[in-house]
Amino acid sequence: MNILQILPELNVGGVETGTVDLAGRLAALGHKAVVVSAGGRLVKELESRGASHYRLPVHKKSLFNIVRMIRPIEDIIRKERIDIVHARSRAPAWPAFFACRRTGAVFVTTCHGYYGKHFFSKVMGWGKRVIVPGNVIGRHMMDDFGVPHDRIRLVPRGVGLSRFKYTPPDEKRKDPFNVGIIGRITPLKGHLFFIKGMAKLARIVPDLKVWVVGDAPESKAAYKEQLLLLTRRLGLWNCTSFLGTQKDISSVLSGLDLLVLATTTPEAFGRVVIEAQASGVPVVASKVGGVVDIIEDGVTGLLVPPADPASIALAAARIYRDPKLARRLAEAAYAKVRSKYTAENMAEATLKVYAECLNERRALIIKLSSIGDAVLTSAAIAAVKRKLGSGFRLSLLTGEPCREVFLRCPYIDDLIVCDLRNKDKGLRGILKWGAVLRRGGFDMVIDFQNNRKSHLLSWLSAAGRRLGYRNGKLGSLLNRGVKDDKICGGPVEHQFRVLGPLGIAYSGEKLEFWPDASDEDSAQEVLSQAWVADNQVLVGINISASRRWTSKNWPPEKIAGLINLLCGRDIRVVLTGTEEEKKQADKIIASVKSPKAVINACGRTADINQLACLIGKCKVFVSCDSAALHAAAARGVPLVALFGPTDPRRHLPPSGQCEVIQRKLKCSPCYKPVCRKKAACMSGISPEDVFSAVCRLMS
Template identity: 55%
Template structure:
């Protein structure tokens, strides 16, 4: 793998050391390690290990500089053929994010801090995988930045046990009792509370020596002076050493009897704690952030409340007076460090995250409606699953609430996402909210089988790197698109033109539906109540196509005649339709003389209707969803077409007959018509003859 890490600078610090250690490991493991930073003291050591460094201005919080740096980082990604970009701080993360969008490279972040809930911090949660150092940071990213739990990876910082050699507190203890604090000089690190605590402790520990390791950044020189003034005012100047920034932390720890970490705010982890524990130094720390993951109170260290200098002083005195306690704490802490915070474990875990991000993908299929079109999409859905199998590909499908039932049993999707454009997802606000949900799930590919303005917009709002569909209105929002050709093609071929961009060929017709056993039993009970024998042949007739598309409906009087003819041929009829069709069904049944059809209008769900149609010897319907259900369950059917073109709307299956009259005005695609001549010209006798041919096959 070719891995690029990006961070502000390569100077001394926990993030910088971790970056350097990981780069060395990647090189040793045979991978290419690239680091982009603004430079620093660790660059020479990095390059001597075999890693490559690019010095760019990725440390400046200047919008102009950040925008200017994006193409430069993108050039590095292309030149080095980078597989993963791993950002370790917010400014570099913004630059890396847009560089990755530009190059379609995998983007990963590590959250090294407890970030304020500010727009500037959100980019840390926009990665395919978000590495956190502690459970506290994980909860913070999930709750405050809406990062999906499935994208979070917990990898604590680690310590090099070869560098930090364990030395028992017993062997270190001399006349002087050395208490140290290792941290940058910033207010959140709690230096002032530490000094006050040491002043109190010094009354009991006469040979107390205070070591302050770390310096203040240029913007915090005033804070450094404030610390020094406090040290002098409390009479600790001769007891205190300001050692500044130190590279050789193991040497410092080898002389410390106690480390205090008095952080006042949420700490992401606290690398210095595990370094001290590896070196045998007992630790007192505040109960904040990731520190509580590391220290088990009274077992691997002592915990105190933040900003409580009295508690720090008392804990310090406790350690001083009880060498046995110091030894027990250090021994228990060492065992935990060896088990959970060793360098090799961190490296392997990070490498595992990289492999996971490169090998596992999420695909979103968008198909809201209509019911018939969704049934026709099952061929494409299965083909997508066959091309992108488990376990490395997870497929989600976005469907409308009114059509979700048909896909509940689909074995080719891993997650069904339901939208409701009539209620909760209504309007622009609802659409943006739905887009936010899709972004949170972090899809790698979107296959838009709906192909309208709304679906194209949602494809773009998902921020998926690859978005496939037809180049219609708003088609510019897709980055893999094709023109909708003018020649008339069947709906399956039409869908597979999109899938061809994914390397999927249309090689067979394979529509499917998945009625459950309960649906089948329901239909058997319905038939039993109507005295239908298992050997009896019966024909299903869909009484109506749509209340909105009245032009699609076959005249009720024609259905009446057909029912009478079928009765004379000893064929039972079952009438299907929705609850809205009940009045027409009752009129039909009351007008029949000899035929005794079964009225199933409004009595079935979609999957129950599929089980019903599967039991039919044949099925007759105008252009509507039940026609496609028949095709999916393998029941021979007759399609009655008038205002629409069957070449565009019917699956090219073999066991069907389409009846359509060629009129100068057809297909008109008009839902209303005064004459409805195209459907009235289809006689019941013509349908009967077609049925005879179909059953003869």
């Protein structure tokens, strides 16, 4: 695997040390380890352990810098052929996220802090896997950032035990009693409360020495001055040493009798805690965040309320007065570190997350509407599943009307149903569903809908590869899009052209339908109630395309004329349509010579699956360009297809037996849902022409 880790800087700190440890372990195991940062003291150590380093100013949080860093990170990903980008902080995570989207690399994050609930932090929840060092941070990411539980992985930080020498506290206890705090000097780390606690402890411990290890960033210089003034005011100046940043933490810990972690806000983990425990140093820590995962109060350390100097002093005094307690805590903590918190354990667990990301891929197909077009995607969906295989989990996003088409599709692992026409109408609904899809962690999106909504949803999903047509309707958001040639084969072949980047080509695949036994029974019940004999020849006629596309409809009087011709051959007719078209069907039946030979099935099929089963009972099916026509083709029923305002070259579904009847006029195909010329293209189709086509197919 080729792994790129990205973080703000490589100066001394828990995140930085963990990054170097992991990179070294990856290199030792034969993987390519690359780190991007703004540089720092640990770069030489990183490179000495076999990893590569690229220096970029990714630590800056300005929007301009975030945008500016996308292209350089993208270039590194392509140059080093990176498989996974592992972001360890928010500022560099943003350009890394967009670089992954442009390159297809997998984006992984580790949450090293208890982030505030604002937009800048959201990117840390967008990884395909979100690594957390403790249960508290995991719960925080789920509750406050909506990260699904199945995308969170618990990987505690680890220390290289070879770098720390364990010495029982009673064996190194000498005068003075050294108490230290290690970490950046910021208000979050609780230095003020630590100093106040040490002032109380000094009344109990005569030979107290206080070590403050770490320095303040430039933005917190005033806070450091406040800390220095407090130290003087409390009379601790002579026994307190401000040691600044120390590279060799193991040497510092070897001289400490007690470590205090006085942080006031939830810590993600507290690496310095396990470093102290690996050295045999007892720990007193605030009971916040991930610290409670490391320390069991009274067993592996002592926990105190945050921002409570008196409790800090009392806990430290217990350690000072009771050497046996100190040894018992240190031994139990060291045993826990050896079993759970080693650098080897951390690297192994992280590698498992990486392997999981590469081996368990997820693809999303978008087909929002309409029912007929949804049927046309069945062949392409089957081809996608065959190509991707079991290594991909295949999901499909569709609208409420198309739910029944895909409900029993054997190629779909997850069916996601949205309602962008009503409940989630408008931009707010698009953004809502974009967030839902982003949480799905999809590697690829195949957009069969190819409109502005679907293209925007594809982009908002954060998938690395986005396939579809670049058709001017926000098609530029598809980074694997193809040019749309609308007059290029039939509708199924047109769907397959989207799959070109996957190496999938159309080779005559047939449409599919997936009804169950209950659908077949419902269709048979319609015929049984009409006293249809088993050997009765049936011809189906679909009386309407849709409420919107009235221009596609064949006039009712023409349908009645065809029925009269069919009934003269002892053929019974099944009229299909919606509940709204039932009255129209009744009028047609009332106008024919043999009304008892006609079955009004309009509105008697609950969904497209039952309709398809009913159509399957017919010897021939007659329909204009509609969902029923597509369902008949999928069921393999011989077709007479009536076309007028639309082009059969683009919309005729593949069928083994089909006759197309079309009256070509100067204005057709016009693609107008409503015709002001009384639909001359459809009214020009005679019942005799359709009857002749039916007879040819039946013979």
